[in-house]
Amino acid sequence: MKAKITLKDIARELEVSISTVSKALKNSEEISRDTKEKVQAFAKLYNYKPNNIAISLKNKRTKNIGVVIPAIVHHFFTTVIRGIEKYANAKGYNVIVCLSEESFDREVINMEMLANGSIDGFIMSLSSETQQKGDYNHLKEVTEQGIPLVLVDRVTNEVDCDKVIIDDELGAYMATKKLIEQGRKKIALITTDDYLSVSKARTEGYRKALLESNMDIDENRILKLSSMQMDEKSIEVFFSKKKVDAVLCVNEIFTVFSMRLVQKKGLRIPDDISFIGFTDGVLSRYANPSLTVVAQHGERMGEIAAQMLIDKVENENEEGNYQTKILEPTLVVRDSTVN
Amino acid sequence: MKAKITLKDIARELEVSISTVSKALKNSEEISRDTKEKVQAFAKLYNYKPNNIAISLKNKRTKNIGVVIPAIVHHFFTTVIRGIEKYANAKGYNVIVCLSEESFDREVINMEMLANGSIDGFIMSLSSETQQKGDYNHLKEVTEQGIPLVLVDRVTNEVDCDKVIIDDELGAYMATKKLIEQGRKKIALITTDDYLSVSKARTEGYRKALLESNMDIDENRILKLSSMQMDEKSIEVFFSKKKVDAVLCVNEIFTVFSMRLVQKKGLRIPDDISFIGFTDGVLSRYANPSLTVVAQHGERMGEIAAQMLIDKVENENEEGNYQTKILEPTLVVRDSTVN
């Protein structure tokens, strides 16, 4: 086992000073061609690589960005991470991922862990428990410390920082409009509790589209479920009681589960009943029939968030002056709606 | 903006030395009750938290573990990460995730980036390109440097280190046996190129089960696809040409896609044709019909890997002496097979 070699080691072996080695490796003008060659050759031979930690301490820059998200077994978040990784890596940054698992406490703990010097900035999406509590002190603290923060998808107005979201209201509006255009009269909405910022916006888009078409909103056709776990029972009860000819769901899983349910009852999709979901993931693509969805462009969101963050990290002058980037959702039409 | 406070700041304000502050905060016996109280109160007031980077430099321990995986938009890897996070966080470690995106070069770059002091150890799963090339020098290098490494799922014999895998051969064997027991005679296998360690093992399990039941192996019933992208065309061609009554696929996507295909041709699942896939993810759970799968217990694998790694990190004495943990797969029977 050959342990990592340091500047000191090189200096000792070559009988020069540490600073000479440091400069030589940086190809400094100050150092003679001779010495530089000697040092560089030696360094290459022993595969010298500067120690990141030491550099971080010196520069007060870690080149790490902290990502705190509620869950990772969700296709959407997975694409966001991918986008972040892509941009961050290209810029020489590493991504430290922490999962809050929808828990407020875990979110706080993770942030504190990272805020003590481990990262240069945060990208995060709020846990549902945090949104429910409405307690954002942990976010305010990091921003007050001057650590840049970018909120993605699940955001709040209570914190001043950069944000990247998609226009969820518009997405739901587009989807609902689509269903109306296809002549659907009884359009249901399966969503989660309103404290989730995105669900709330989607519900509004749904209402807006109905109102605009002079269709009345039947509150009985709106099913609100917990965002924490999959509540299959409630969905079953819902479909056994309500007669609807179209359904908009706020995520893939609700949609696919519902589709299977109504198919078992003998309904044909999209002939008897249409479905539109949110998130353009594998579930949608490979469902049977394939699912029409509102695509959220998670990867793009991740990239933009990373870009905004790294911008702030590298130009600390432009503090304040926060932006909210709103991406347009896209309707991806597949077989669960009439074409 | 109140920037982070350091020991130095506290020392200056309280007019004591830095080491006194350090000791006081650690409740050292050496320090008088008075001073300790004063220092601790002040520290609490200004919310002092030690700087992780400085501590890392001092201890030569980062409390970070590096995870390099081929992809994140794969349910299986996602569960592995979750398992790693769970154990690592409980032990006070952060997880730095890097994606190789199935590319050898990205794998190498990421590892080099992290190996220069950013992490205490690696958990990784080989990219398919790496397995194809068979070039493992980047892994050997880190182990030679004394950085602990745990390989997960996609492993190689060429590198001496801890490993966690599931018994893929057994999984495929169990699945195939199941199909045979149900009276299936023409069992197809949809897999990926053999250089992927897991695919190879699964193919062997499939063969073994057939041989054991004195069924002959029709090579035409084995379809090998690229592991890099989803090759829908080939699957379509395959099913248009072959008559089979059961299919074992090495992942969820192949399975679900195939199921939809044959359903469109009017076949009924599982009456006319049965399906078994690998990976117990959302796709399987919410497919129609729900999918019988070989569960790989990714989360458990992640936890075990994290445990093995942190063990090695914290007891560097027990170097060498590598183990390979082999988990048993489980057959999760759902509706795509006769029960």
Added chain:
DNA sequence: TTGTAAGCGTTATCAG
């Protein structure tokens, strides 16, 4: 009981 100093690996400033 408190403080000084060295060290972790680098870089930057300044003197030689």
Added chain:
DNA sequence: CTGATAACGCTTACAA
């Protein structure tokens, strides 16, 4: 052209 020194923030012998 080269090297000593200080500094980043912290810990820990060792002095005082």
